[in-house]
Amino acid sequence: MARVVVLGAGVSGHTAALYLKKRLGKAHDVVVVSPNSNYNWIPSNIWVGVGKMTTEDVVFPLAPIYKKKGIEFVQAKAFALWPEGDADDDRPAVEVEYTSAAKAGQTEKLRYDYVVNATGPKLNFAATPGLGPDGGHTVSVCTPSHATEASTKLDDVIAAAKSGKTQKVVIGVGHGTCTCEGAAFEYTFNVDHELRAAGVRDKVEVTYLTNENELGDFGVGGMQFEQNGFRTTSQLWTESLYRERGVKAVTGAAVTSIDEGVIHYDQLDGSHNDMEFDFAMLLPPFRGADWKAFDKAGEDITGTVFAPSGFLKVDANYTPKPYEEWSAKDWPRTYQNPTYKNVFAVGIAFAPPHQISKPRATPDGLAVAPSPPRTGMPSGTMGKIVAFSIADMILKGATEPTHSASMSEMAAACVASAGAGMRTGTAAAMTMSPVVPDWEKYPETGRNLKETFGEIGLAGHWVKRLLHTLFIYKAKVKPGWTWIPE
Amino acid sequence: MDNTNERIAMAPLPTAGELRHRRNTFGQFFRFMRINWTMWRLARKKHH
Numbered sequence: 001m002a003r004v005v006v007l008g009a010g011v012s013g014h015t016a017a018l019y020l021k022k023r024l025g026k027a028h029d030v031v032v033v034s035p036n037s038n039y040n041w042i043p044s045n046i047w048v049g050v051g052k053m054t055t056e057d058v059v060f061p062l063a064p065i066y067k068k069k070g071i072e073f074v075q076a077k078a079f080a081l082w083p084e085g086d087a088d089d090d091r092p093a094v095e096v097e098y099t100s101a102a103k104a105g106q107t108e109k110l111r112y113d114y115v116v117n118a119t120g121p122k123l124n125f126a127a128t129p130g131l132g133p134d135g136g137h138t139v140s141v142c143t144p145s146h147a148t149e150a151s152t153k154l155d156d157v158i159a160a161a162k163s164g165k166t167q168k169v170v171i172g173v174g175h176g177t178c179t180c181e182g183a184a185f186e187y188t189f190n191v192d193h194e195l196r197a198a199g200v201r202d203k204v205e206v207t208y209l210t211n212e213n214e215l216g217d218f219g220v221g222g223m224q225f226e227q228n229g230f231r232t233t234s235q236l237w238t239e240s241l242y243r244e245r246g247v248k249a250v251t252g253a254a255v256t257s258i259d260e261g262v263i264h265y266d267q268l269d270g271s272h273n274d275m276e277f278d279f280a281m282l283l284p285p286f287r288g289a290d291w292k293a294f295d296k297a298g299e300d301i302t303g304t305v306f307a308p309s310g311f312l313k314v315d316a317n318y319t320p321k322p323y324e325e326w327s328a329k330d331w332p333r334t335y336q337n338p339t340y341k342n343v344f345a346v347g348i349a350f351a352p353p354h355q356i357s358k359p360r361a362t363p364d365g366l367a368v369a370p371s372p373p374r375t376g377m378p379s380g381t382m383g384k385i386v387a388f389s390i391a392d393m394i395l396k397g398a399t400e401p402t403h404s405a406s407m408s409e410m411a412a413a414c415v416a417s418a419g420a421g422m423r424t425g426t427a428a429a430m431t432m433s434p435v436v437p438d439w440e441k442y443p444e445t446g447r448n449l450k451e452t453f454g455e456i457g458l459a460g461h462w463v464k465r466l467l468h469t470l471f472i473y474k475a476k477v478k479p480g481w482t483w484i485p486e
Numbered sequence: 487m488d489n490t491n492e493r494i495a496m497a498p499l500p501t502a503g504e505l506r507h508r509r510n511t512f513g514q515f516f517r518f519m520r521i522n523w524t525m526w527r528l529a530r531k532k533h534h
Binding site: 037099214215235236237240242243244247248249250251253267268269331377381411412426429431433451453456457458459460462463466486 | 488490491493494495497498499501504507509510511514515517518521523525526528529530534
């Protein structure tokens with residue numbers, strides 16, 4: 001009997017665990033380790049952040065789902081990897097600290113035959129002094145509780161505006177190396193919609209503050225697509241959307257610190273700037289979960305297994321080289337660790353070989369380099385193909401991963417809603433294929449123009465609402481869940 | 487020099503026809519079907 005431990009129960013970890021159990025059946029054990037007792041459909045946190053949904057709408061308990069499927073659930077946080085075993089036992093292990101009320105603080109080594117690291121990101125608010133809701137001066141929509149707090153503070157802004165006070169709202173990213181600019185873009189749209197619905201848009205100045213070198217970069221170097229017979233860019237498309245909504249923007253910015261009501265940031269031109277705010281939703285940079293790796297003798301081998309960012313090394317080409325030499329082929333395909341073949345990492349937990357968007361720096365050397373986004377569609381697919389590979393290794397004796405999915409081939413979809421309502425909602429819907437431009441295959445734009453598009457309208461809102469319902473249905477493992485693609 | 491706001495000020499605004507198109511329930515239904523089909527297709531390929 002083999003034992004597969006999946007660390008994390010987000011989009012990629014949950015997907016991996018479900019497909020592993022489906023393939024392996026009762027003959028083998030699948031264990032999910034997650035510090036949280038609930039699943040969170042993160043894309044809908046945006047709606048919690050403007051009061052259109054509640055926490056209960058975007059989370060559900062994991063334990064009953066796993067019990068029904070015969071998956072062991074351990075509510076704990078992994079903090080050490082022992083890929084060679086230890087002095088007591090040759091079997092590799094993950095060391096965890098329980099977070100459940102009953103066993104909080106207790107530690108245990110979980111032995112495994114295969115481990116899938118899907119721990120997602122650590123929200124690194126500490127990278128920027130004053131950033132974040134816990135001891136900082138800004139809000140976030142990264143978790144349901146953060147988003148709920150953001151909604152409450154947005155209500156305060158609306159109340160102040162209704163009383164006649166002019167308000168300043170800033171939405172964007174809180175560090176030069178942040179990712180997920182698409183989420184900040186979406187939140188900007190939603191806040192604009194709520195302010196208009198409340199009749200106070202003219203009393204509120206909305207500014208989008210980003211590390212992107214130009215609008216529409218989204219951490220993927222922007223994109224080109226065809227619209228009404230013309231070739232356009234995501235930059236012009238986004239600028240048009242911002243003009244239509246009266247949103248100002250600051251690009252190429254690295255936030256350095258935040259005081260009460262003031263954001264301090266540097267820009268690529270070397271300028272040092274201050275921006276006042278009454279409400280600021282700034283996303284944090286991500287880094288890998290805080291954990292270490294040890295060899296059998298107990299020597300620290302963290303640098304062998306993990307990149308300096310804390311993300312796990314996989315089958316990518318990590319050779320340092322100039323931006324111009326980066327290639328789509330550098331990106332991983334199987335998500336297998338090159339040193340320990342029974343260790344995999346998926347979703348945000350794998351170390352990308354390089355940025356997709358061109359990294360830049362201020363004259364003072366401050367990095368302004370959007371990190372590569374790893375959105376739900378590719379993350380779910382990674383979880384699925386790693387599950388299939390591990391199942392083949394266990395059931396068929398395969399010596400190498402049998403399935404692959406590279407971000408330089410996979411597509412991603414982003415639907416940025418801008419208000420709710422079956423007749424009044426709207427959303428910007430985008431797809432790009434592939435996520436990482438392949439300039440050899442698509443020399444003109446780096447992407448397949450037939451599969452890359454952007455458009456805005458009521459249809460996008462319906463799609464966003466449908467995705468919310470479908471993906472929560474799928475995550476709850478209801479009948480036909482495998483028919484819903486990642 | 488950050489010229490983003492100058493670029494935003496010069497960006498094209500949607501025409502009245504485009505705004506009607508975005509709200510047209512019948513037309514948007516077909517867009518809805520097309521977006522779903524595209525996303526479904528993209529999600530099911532490009533992995534082996």
